[in-house]
Amino acid sequence: MVGTMILIMMHPGTIPIGPIILLIVVSMLCSLGIAGVGGGATAAGLMLFGAMGWTPYTAIILALFSVEAFIDMGRTALNVQGAHVAAIVAGKFTGALDLKGEGSRFAKPVVA
Secondary structure (H helix, E strand, O other), X not given: OHHHHHHHHHOOOOOOHHHHHHHHHHHHHHOXXXXXXXXXXXXXXXXXXXXXXXXXXXXXXXXXXXXXXXXXXXXXXXXXXXXXXXXXXXXXXHOOOOOXXXXXXXXXXXXX
């Protein structure tokens, strides 16, 4: 939703709280089912702009098409990094991960 953030920053005055809440609700509804779809953020942005009546500003979304692949790669890298950190923290917290090497539970198969 980078296009939406850019549009809000370009707004000349302050935006009342009502349209911001409406924007959040419509954004959540437009992004249902988009997860895991290639280029889904662009489709969600176009749906959001259409639902909010901002069709003249869809040029912002179209301009983001050129860099959307890079934004998507960065988002994916961040998600992978977060999953790795969560796995390490969970492993250390539960005691399943020993980073000292020889005494690692991963070195030997766990038999129940």
